[in-house]
Amino acid sequence: MRETARSNLLHVSRKRRVKEDKRFVSGTGTYVQDVVPKGCLHVAVLPSPYPRAKIVAIDSAKAEALPGVRAVVTGEELAAHTMPIYQGLNLPNVRWRPLAHEMTRYAGEWVVAVAADSVHVAEDALELIAVDYEPLSPILDPELAMAEDAPLVHPDHGTNVLYRGEFNWGPVDDDFAAADRTLSFRVRWGRSSTVPIETFGVLASWHAGTDTLDIWASIQMPKYAEQIAAALKIPLNDVRVHNDVDVGGAYGVKRGIKHTVLVGYLSRKLGAPVRLIEDRLVNLAGGDAHGPDRIFDTEVAFSENGTIASMKIRALDDAGAYPGRGPYQLAKPISAIVGPYRINSVRYEPISVTSNKCGQVPVRGFGQAPTNYMIETAVDKVADALGLDRIEVRRRNFIDREQFPYMIPSGTEYDSGDYHAVLDKVLELAKYDDLLERRERRRAEGMLAGVGIATCLEPSGGNTMFEYLMNPQAEITTFMESCQVRVDSHGRITGIMGTGTSGQGHETLVATILGEELEREPDEIRVIHADSRAGFPTVAPVASRMAIMLGGAAAGAAQKLKERIIRIAAHNLGTTPDAVEYSAGAVRDSADPARKLDWEEICFIAHNQTHKMPEGIEPGLQAYHILQVPGGGRLPDEHDRVQLYPCFAFQAHIPFVELDPGTGKVTINEYYIAHDCGTVINPDIVRGMVIGGVAQGIGAALYEKFSYDPDGQFISGTFADYIMPSVFEVPYVEDVEHCTPSPLTSHGQKGTGEGGYLGAPAAIASAVNDALRPRGVSIHELPMRMADIEDLLNGGD
Amino acid sequence: MSAPRRVSLTVNGIERSGMAEPRLTLLDFLRYELGLTGTHMGCEHGVCGACTVLFDGDAVRACLIYAVQAEGHAVETVEGLCNADGSPGPIQDAFRDAHGLQCGYCTPGMLISVKALLQATPDPSDDEIREAIGGNLCRCTGYTQIIDAVRLAAAKAKGAGT
Numbered sequence: 001m002r003e004t005a006r007s008n009l010l011h012v013s014r015k016r017r018v019k020e021d022k023r024f025v026s027g028t029g030t031y032v033q034d035v036v037p038k039g040c041l042h043v044a045v046l047p048s049p050y051p052r053a054k055i056v057a058i059d060s061a062k063a064e065a066l067p068g069v070r071a072v073v074t075g076e077e078l079a080a081h082t083m084p085i086y087q088g089l090n091l092p093n094v095r096w097r098p099l100a101h102e103m104t105r106y107a108g109e110w111v112v113a114v115a116a117d118s119v120h121v122a123e124d125a126l127e128l129i130a131v132d133y134e135p136l137s138p139i140l141d142p143e144l145a146m147a148e149d150a151p152l153v154h155p156d157h158g159t160n161v162l163y164r165g166e167f168n169w170g171p172v173d174d175d176f177a178a179a180d181r182t183l184s185f186r187v188r189w190g191r192s193s194t195v196p197i198e199t200f201g202v203l204a205s206w207h208a209g210t211d212t213l214d215i216w217a218s219i220q221m222p223k224y225a226e227q228i229a230a231a232l233k234i235p236l237n238d239v240r241v242h243n244d245v246d247v248g249g250a251y252g253v254k255r256g257i258k259h260t261v262l263v264g265y266l267s268r269k270l271g272a273p274v275r276l277i278e279d280r281l282v283n284l285a286g287g288d289a290h291g292p293d294r295i296f297d298t299e300v301a302f303s304e305n306g307t308i309a310s311m312k313i314r315a316l317d318d319a320g321a322y323p324g325r326g327p328y329q330l331a332k333p334i335s336a337i338v339g340p341y342r343i344n345s346v347r348y349e350p351i352s353v354t355s356n357k358c359g360q361v362p363v364r365g366f367g368q369a370p371t372n373y374m375i376e377t378a379v380d381k382v383a384d385a386l387g388l389d390r391i392e393v394r395r396r397n398f399i400d401r402e403q404f405p406y407m408i409p410s411g412t413e414y415d416s417g418d419y420h421a422v423l424d425k426v427l428e429l430a431k432y433d434d435l436l437e438r439r440e441r442r443r444a445e446g447m448l449a450g451v452g453i454a455t456c457l458e459p460s461g462g463n464t465m466f467e468y469l470m471n472p473q474a475e476i477t478t479f480m481e482s483c484q485v486r487v488d489s490h491g492r493i494t495g496i497m498g499t500g501t502s503g504q505g506h507e508t509l510v511a512t513i514l515g516e517e518l519e520r521e522p523d524e525i526r527v528i529h530a531d532s533r534a535g536f537p538t539v540a541p542v543a544s545r546m547a548i549m550l551g552g553a554a555a556g557a558a559q560k561l562k563e564r565i566i567r568i569a570a571h572n573l574g575t576t577p578d579a580v581e582y583s584a585g586a587v588r589d590s591a592d593p594a595r596k597l598d599w600e601e602i603c604f605i606a607h608n609q610t611h612k613m614p615e616g617i618e619p620g621l622q623a624y625h626i627l628q629v630p631g632g633g634r635l636p637d638e639h640d641r642v643q644l645y646p647c648f649a650f651q652a653h654i655p656f657v658e659l660d661p662g663t664g665k666v667t668i669n670e671y672y673i674a675h676d677c678g679t680v681i682n683p684d685i686v687r688g689m690v691i692g693g694v695a696q697g698i699g700a701a702l703y704e705k706f707s708y709d710p711d712g713q714f715i716s717g718t719f720a721d722y723i724m725p726s727v728f729e730v731p732y733v734e735d736v737e738h739c740t741p742s743p744l745t746s747h748g749q750k751g752t753g754e755g756g757y758l759g760a761p762a763a764i765a766s767a768v769n770d771a772l773r774p775r776g777v778s779i780h781e782l783p784m785r786m787a788d789i790e791d792l793l794n795g796g797d
Numbered sequence: 798m799s800a801p802r803r804v805s806l807t808v809n810g811i812e813r814s815g816m817a818e819p820r821l822t823l824l825d826f827l828r829y830e831l832g833l834t835g836t837h838m839g840c841e842h843g844v845c846g847a848c849t850v851l852f853d854g855d856a857v858r859a860c861l862i863y864a865v866q867a868e869g870h871a872v873e874t875v876e877g878l879c880n881a882d883g884s885p886g887p888i889q890d891a892f893r894d895a896h897g898l899q900c901g902y903c904t905p906g907m908l909i910s911v912k913a914l915l916q917a918t919p920d921p922s923d924d925e926i927r928e929a930i931g932g933n934l935c936r937c938t939g940y941t942q943i944i945d946a947v948r949l950a951a952a953k954a955k956g957a958g959t
Contacts (some may be wrong), residue, residue, distance in 0.1 A: 026884075
């Protein structure tokens with residue numbers, strides 16, 4: 001169910017097959033595992049059996065003697081030849097390396113790597129390596145990790161606290177003092193991530209003759225080439241990242257820096273292509289790809305009528321042993337720290353600690369999903385405390401459509417929105433009153449049944465300003481994306497993007513926007529991925545930004561190209577650019593429309609006939625545009641107020657669940673969602689992004705957790721232990737669009753890659769707690785697994 | 798480890814043979830010995846279904862079978878679902894029309910499971926569709942557009958048959 005934003009659009013918002021799908025359904029995508037050059041060596045890694053231990057000695061002589069083994073490398077060797085991997089925070093004494101050096105910091109951490117002629121031989125060799133460890137007591141609990149006498153994960157750092165901050169936006173104490181009521185609560189987001197079906201893989205190939213390190217990787221990482229070059233201590237323009245590798249799902253987590261540094265080092269050392277493809281256990285236990293693991297302690301000040309005035313939020317996140325950019329997931333949510341609500345003031349205390357668990361990476365939404373779960377829980381609790389309807393309380397707090405652009409206390413302006421209209425649409429889609437009746441009927445039949453409600457803001461477009469809030473050394477305000485467009489001498493259009501893609505349909509996005517602007521058929525436009533040396537400045541397909549940033553760059557490039565086409569045509573029509581009209585690639589004399597130049601003629605002139613070109617126009621037909629994020633470019637003010645992301649999409653979710661009171665099993669019978677990402681570029685892609693995010697949110701809410709036993713052993717090393725939703729766990733999701741165009745983007749588009757994952761966990765939690773309400777219990781820890789619920793209902797063993 | 802031996806089988810209707818150590822999985826054999834990289838590795842323990850192929854007509858996990866066990870058998874992979882000219886076949890086209898995929902990584906296994914379903918049950922109910930793809934994890938789509946795609950593939954096949 002959908003409506004288009006502008007009826008005069010040729011291609012944008014229209015249904016169109018997704019370009020990328022053709023190669024994927026044919027089995028002819030090229031993923032990193034499909035790139036195996038002649039002479040390629042294969043890496044296997046030896047994991048630490050202990051969560052925390054001193055490495056006393058490593059004996060690898062037998063492994064080195066095994067036929068087919070080309071190198072055995074330890075952390076000591078790597079530390080001598082490479083730099084520690086870049087991390088977001090300024091932590092000079094928290095050194096992150098591909099292989100443990102002197103000490104292991106989690107069970108599953110890589111200790112030794114073997115490169116061999118086949119991965120089987122490499123794995124055989126691992127069994128011949130003897131490591132002498134001196135086990136130490138691990139620290140696993142983030143609250144205990146902050147204690148003075150806690151074992152230190154990184155002794156040189158002197159504490160397990162990586163970051164602790166306090167932000168005060170607005171008159172928090174005054175608002176609390178003046179409030180009719182206050183409440184406080186704790187919610188916990190479990191350690192999970194978005195775990196793609198393709199594990200992380202990377203192939204590095206050093207060519208001494210050209211001083212080039214070629215990299216193929218299943219990557220989704222800003223500044224990837226920069227980080228590789230820095231860690232390997234080689235010039236940045238020696239590194240060539242091939243962005244035309246298809247990535248088998250990423251959703252934030254495909255970062256793979258340590259893997260790449262390891263194989264890059266080995267390739268240079270051995271003069272051969274070297275690849276490392278994680279197996280599933282390595283991926284889950286030791287890939288440094290766990291997600292947020294967060295405890296929120298929140299206080300809310302509100303009035304008797306349900307208006308929320310202020311919130312005090314403490315967010316404690318367990319980044320694991322190696323934080324990477326993970327802790328920034330505490331800062332990005334500041335961009336929508338009050339959600340869609342008119343909350344006057346906020347105190348926010350983010351804390352990131354290190355522990356003896358696998359390291360953390362950014363996950364879809366970059367911290368927004370846990371934060372939204374906390375915000376929506378707060379609203380439900382206010383409704384509960386006052387005996388008010390949950391939907392009515394949301395309505396009373398929503399920012400109204402007339403109030404946009406709306407400045408929130410932390411200094412970010414929301415661009416546009418119509419939250420009431422979106423909520424109305426989902427209620428209508430769900431036939432909400434009937435749904436409540438169905439719930440009552442099921443309750444009368446002896447089942448526990450619940451209807452959930454959650455909304456979410458999706459900050460989109462990206463920016464780096466949140467980094468500066470946590471680390472003033474990160475004085476970076478540029479967050480650009482680029483697109484080139486070329487028309488060849490036969491008139492065919494090629495769009496060139498500078499990043500890879502991992503299922504988001506970026507080629508379709510670029511083709512659609514170029515086709516829209518140039519009035520040409522998108523299906524005939526080819527879109528390619530320049531490698532990191534050939535492409536123009538870019539960041540990465542993260543931060544729900546590509547429709548805005550790559551789409552905007554494509555529109556800008558197309559407009560520049562069109563200007564050039566018009567100038568060439570006007571010159572040949574003997575008139576001026578303002579006296580002609582462009583239509584579908586042809587240019588006509590406005591005064592005499594019979595006089596015209598067709599697209600093919602203009603392309604031929606541009607490429608072949610200098611004598612017909614106007615003065616000052618270079619040969620060929622090409623243009624590029626590099627777009628800086630709208631509203632970016634300013635550092636925070638003295639009150640830590642700053643514009644973070646530029647555009648704010650919005651969703652409202654309503655799931656209907658049943659809960660078996662005997663087993664604790666939750667079944668989601670129905671799921672409704674209304675979403676507003678401004679102008680939709682491709683409706684199928686948007687629907688897929690939204691619903692796919694919902695499914696991952698269902699996983700985070702009910703099933704997925706990277707678990708450790710009390711001794712620090714990892715116990716989620718298979719898909720039978722780390723449970724992801726199958727088609728049996730995800731209902732057919734009904735969705736409806738709404739369109740509030742963004743005033744800041746080329747076609748009114750906003751991001752939509754994250755919203756489903758931001759709203760669903762909160763919505764499922766709301767539904768489960770609604771189901772539990774008749775029993776007088778509630779649950780505030782994700783995932784809400786069957787056994788947890790059963791314990792809650794039946795008192796455990 | 799013991800020496801590689803020759804394995805001969807039928808893949809997508811064509812006689813193929815290659816060398817395999819006894820411990821080599823059918824998945825790795827297809828991918829690295831025969832060069833059929835459409836079949837993907839997801840978990841190597843039989844849960845995710847990314848490596849699903851037809852083995853004598855049944856949908857099975859290629860990561861749980863050794864290549865030597867396939868000696869003399871008939872295997873069909875995603876490449877075999879294409880038309881003779883390499884263009885997408887009807888099930889594949891239905892997935893394109895419904896955008897029943899995103900990153901494409903689980904897609905080959907999903908398509909094979911759907912092929913097995915529609916061979917046995919040309920007009921499946923939604924429950925039968927769920928049953929058929931219940932062993933194929935997709936992390937991108939949330940399955941809704943995949944269900945749309947299977948419904949579409951079945952409807953098109955029905956239309957084509959009448």
